[in-house]
Each structure stands twice: as C-alpha cells, then as structure tokens.
Amino acid sequence: SIHAGQTCEMLALGGSGDGLEQAMLAACGLLQEGAAQVLVVCAEDSPAQAYAQWIDDVPFPYAVALLLQPGDQWRLALIDGCDLGVEMASPLRNVRGLLCGQSSWLSACQGRVWHWQH
Numbered sequence: 001s002i003h004a005g006q007t008c009e010m011l012a013l014g015g016s017g018d019g020l021e022q023a024m025l026a027a028c029g030l031l032q033e034g035a036a037q038v039l040v041v042c043a044e045d046s047p048a049q050a051y052a053q054w055i056d057d058v059p060f061p062y063a064v065a066l067l068l069q070p071g072d073q074w075r076l077a078l079i080d081g082c083d084l085g086v087e088m089a090s091p092l093r094n095v096r097g098l099l100c101g102q103s104s105w106l107s108a109c110q111g112r113v114w115h116w117q118h
Contacts, residue, residue, distance in 0.1 A: 018109035020064065020091040024076050031070050040066045042091045064091045075117040
C-alpha cells in the first residue's frame with residue numbers, strides 16, 4: 001500500500017475459523033467511526049504440507065469480498081451459549097447463507113457462537 005501510494009485506512013487480521021465474523025466486527029467499527037463504506041476480503045488457501053496436520057478446515061482455496069455500507073438490514077452478534085450442534089464457522093458457510101436467502105443462522109468457533117440475521 002505504501003509503494004502504491006494508498007493512504008486509506010487498512011487492517012489485516014489473521015483469524016481462526018471465525019475470521020469473517022472478526023473482520024465484520026472490525027469493519028463495523030470503521031463504519032461507526034464515519035467511513036462511507038468498507039471492503040471486507042476474507043481469503044484462505046490450503047496449507048503447506050508442513051502445516052496440514054494442524055489446519056484441516058480449508059477444503060480449497062477461496063476468497064470472499066463484501067462491500068459494507070452503514071445500515072440496519074443485517075445484524076451479527078456474539079451470543080451466549082454452547083456451540084454443541086451449531087455448524088462450525090466458515091466464510092463459505094456464511095456466504096451460502098447469504099446466497100440461499102436465509103434470514104438467520106448460527107455458526108460456532110472455539111466456544112464462540114455467532115448469530116447472523118437479516
């Protein structure tokens with residue numbers, strides 16, 4: 001960004017299975033501070049063979065980009081509760097929920113349960 005002369009605010013996160021949810025929270029903070037829009041990009045690649053024994057939740061390389069603007073059509077909340085029976089968090093599962101027109105779904109990661117609502 002420095003070499004290209006990009007002076008806009010940027011933030012990079014290294015997340016766990018709920019990296020998209022963490023990025024959405026950071027983006028909402030920027031919107032709350034007055035940003036007109038925020039681009040959220042979540043990307044994962046299959047791990048190098050040396051890390052494959054620890055990282056097994058990336059079925060194939062992918063990237064998801066969402067352009068967010070202030071509004072109240074969507075809600076994302078971290079809720080109390082156990083993650084038993086809740087599908088593991090994954091940006092791909094969340095995009096599936098968006099594309100399939102679901103109005104609400106839960107995803108979980110390491111004891112955290114996220115509630116997406118439209």
